[in-house]
Amino acid sequence: MTDLIERETTATFREADDAIVSARRAFPDWARTPAGERAAALKAAAADLRARADEMAELNHHETGKLLDEAKGGVEAGAATLEQYAELGPTHRGRSLQGGWDATDVMVPEPRGVVLALTPWNDPVAVACGLLGAALATGNTVVHKPSERCPQLGAIMTEILAAHLPGDVLRCVSGDGRVGAQLAAHPEVDLIAHVGSTATGRSISAAAATSGAKVLLENGGNDPLIVDGDVDPAWAAEQAALGSFANAGQICVSVERIYVTRDLAPAFLDALVEQARKRPDEIPMGRLVDTRLRDEVHAQVSEAAADGAELLAGGALPEGDGSFYPATVLTGCEPTMRIMREETFGPVAPVRVVDDFDQALREACDDRYGLAATVLTNSMAHAQRAWRELPVGTVKVNAVFGGAPGGAAQPHGASGEGFGYGPELLDEMTRMKVVHLSPAPR
Structure with a gap:
């Protein structure tokens, strides 16, 4: 080489x-x-x-x-x-x-x-x-x-x-x-x-x-993940972790912001933190492409924490050289925070706890980007509403990744x-x- x-x-x-x-x-x-x-x-x-x-x-x-x-x-x-x-x-x-x-x-x-x-x-x-x-x-x-x-x-x-x-x-x-x-x-x-x-x-x-x-x-994308109140929280956390942390979050259609209903939030957050702590020792996760990107990701995380978000996992720069960034979970995120408004190209899962599915869908739709979105739900009515109302090119129901061979999509907005x-x-x-x-x- x-x-x-x-x-x-x-x-x-x-x-x-x-x-x-x-x-x-x-x-x-x-x-x-x-x-x-x-x-x-x-x-x-x-x-x-x-x-x-x-x-x-x-x-x-x-x-x-x-x-x-x-x-x-x-x-x-x-x-x-x-x-x-x-x-x-x-x-x-x-x-x-x-x-x-x-x-x-x-x-x-x-x-x-x-x-x-x-x-x-x-x-x-x-x-x-x-x-x-x-x-x-x-x-x-x-x-x-x-x-x-x-x-x-x-x-x-x-x-x-x-x-x-x-x-x-x-x-x-x-x-x-x-x-x-x-x-x-x-x-x-x-x-x-x-x-x-x-x-x-x-x-x-x-x-x-x-x-x-x-x-x-x-x-760019700022892809939302909606976690409905009727799903298994451990499974939902696995999906959220996969969407947020795969390829260290460096995927165009990574999960960028997570909305979970209030009744499911405690169990979901516990399971998501457990998923984050498994990386990279139990579940492989690579580094970010370079220190420039790592510093940009850390700046967004630090800014969110300074604005009131709570760090549940990760969020600290590792000692030594290299561009690795830990799998990070934030809760208490507000819609106005930059980490919820802009793409974060790293292994970060910002979580917003909402009252119900209606609020989750409404806030998920309120964004200038329109690449993709995911909804995890057992309700066919909620799934139908989500794919019809989300202003994105691809809507995935009950799987953060996947798609038929030969499929195509058109991005929306920014x-x-x-x-x-x-x-x-x-x-x-x-x-x-x-x-x-x-x-x-x-």
Whole structure:
């Protein structure tokens, strides 16, 4: 791995510009490549990626701290996603319309051109494979900028895919936000797909408003978990802990704020504290990606405690070097606290005790983000109300994680816009051309 770590990790502005221009030159030939051939290239890339899963997982662990098993799972998920788009790409089709008897309208999907994929560090392989796979399967060329927090992993993953493609169809550009901003503002970019922070997403939207590029955004979330009064408190605490502490809380759809009814709160909080104290000795939990993020998480926790929240577990910086942060449980949280209003990208479970389900749902809905939400309940009526009223892209009932293969969702509000995965992502990566066919007069 030593030779990988010594690679240059920041592109110059000239190199970034060259990547876009080269992708533009490669686009016409790749767009004309039969869909079956593009699919075969993706399948070969998926097999290569899967064969190097252990190597990729070790590099992910080195750069971001992601647990090895979870990192390998991300690589395998990425390979499966490439295979999924290899199957879906050739079947992606438009439709025909009958006008007059002697005329037909054909609606044909066409690739947009150059796609810029700006991908995150918290699940770098799986997320990137989704965006790159859908873009390539539909005939676009791609410039990929991985997060500066995992530049080597992003570069190697892109190289694995690019080895099965014609030259310049897929390029990687490494760098920080300055490089990303240059790429996003480039006039030759036709679509920008970004998974990351809301602040960055808004700056991308502003750049695209000038260039005319289409934008797909999956940005920050502040996902609520509602714990109804009729569920088993120990099971609910396991779900809450999984949602709050998995990958050290560094998941886009992590549980960010918890609402529990007053009658269930004592037993639920006891069980949640027990779950927190099992990590990492009994239940593995990795570190945060770096000390910068750890300090941001701790600042939110400390601010909440200063404003009256009660620390029941965690909340203290460990001694020594490193970026580990303990699984933390807070209660007595108020709606106005920053920890309840903003995303906390760490293993923190802020709990608000409410009078009943109505109050929980009302407060869960009162938020500018709209990525996902979870409700734990035995009441079908409450479940129905929750999924209908919560202004988010995904509502999960009685499971904080999960979903059918091929599913898709659209984030709401400050969490972004557009489909970021599933078959619908193929629609986002293409534009529809209507062809009206009628006979010439004789």
